[in-house]
Amino acid sequence: MTTTEIKSDTEVPSAADVQAVLAIVATATMAKPPSPPSTIWEKRVERWQGVIGILVLAIMITILTLAGLAVPVKVKLLYEVAMILLNLMLLLCYLMCFGISLVGISFLWRLATNPYALFLQHVDLVSQFDHPSVDALNQCRKNALQYVLTHYKYQRLGYERRAGMIAGAIEKVGLLPALAGLIILLSNLSKAGVTIGLSDFIGPVLLSFYGIGVLSAHMTHRMDRVIALLEYSLQLKK
Template identity: 35%
Template sequence: MPDTPSQQQIDEVFDIVKKATTDKRPERQLTKYEKALETFSKWLLTHQLMGFSLAIILAGLSYFLHDTPLAKTASATVTLSQLLGVALSLVVIAFSVPFFHRLLKTPFSQFFHLAESSATFNLQYVERLATCETAAIRYVLTCYEGERIAFEKRCGILVGSIEKIGFFPALAGLGTLSIGLSKLSAMQSWANALIFLILAFYILSTAAFAMTQRQDRVISLLKYCLETFN
């Protein structure tokens, strides 16, 4: 009869699995051009949010105090905040230029960077799992993979398989649906709430997809350890 892992051995493997799931890989080193743009974009975003918040406060005060100068100040602040938003959009476009340049010049560079960073990043967990009992690793893998499948099925029940449809085609379908429903006056009262609800579920599904990617990486790591340590 095979040995049953103890609770202590299972907890030890789970601690490693939790770290491997939640820890983030180190980001790619930015060039001086990218660092300058990132710093500038953070400055723009901070001041845009501050200006927008200030505009809301001034608009509220002008409404309750019936103060016209405050209302004009709030309008000017909103305009300034919008201009900062436009500048931020231009910075984002400029920030994407190096990415598309690398994509055209060396199309596999990003892929190999991710593969190499994963190999380096996962090595610390492989070294820790090497000291754990194989039966405990197999048991944790069974539980972890089962919950991973159940999580995907729950998300599928709510919004369907967004990765098979694609996020932008789903948004296009949502836009077509909203236009069609808006033409019916009887539907307008609940159609708007329905559209925003579907959009919220799409965003939730996108976040869930990022989570399942991490879970799949950890499952592959555990399977590798089982094949290697046996």
């Protein structure tokens, strides 16, 4: 590296250099990394989870629309239909969470019976997947990499905090303990004489929060992977 290049790397990067890094980072962030090796039935369960997720989203939009119409129009039928859809959404959310739990338990069982094979296969897949991104980042200037890494880390931390304020840190609690706590809560509400409508409302709301927490954990995991790629690219330039 020449004296001019060293001096350039200690200065504020140009907008063009920053945009070049950001383009690579954006592609790496949005690209879907390889999933851990899974069995045929696990893949089928995951596909059904995707279908159920779309149905839940459609029902949620319908419920919000009916609720918005029921308030000014004051038609009891709209409220009753919304409650039926709410119960249906609750059932679908339970099925989706149950599917997630089944896949997780199956994966843990395979991991326990052959603890290193799945891990090493996944490492191999991800390392091959990320190699083009690392190669592209290595062509960028060091000061631009540092600048983007600083802002990327800051935004990732802010995103995690905002999601945590809404849904909590589901990765710290665990999905199964959270579902067990929800069942206990609804059971206690029922024993305390709380109306069915209120308990039916609380269930889907909490499940929605759990869904947001799972999605947030998945997104931050992708962000952490990109941060690792940026840090590795910076180490290559030392």
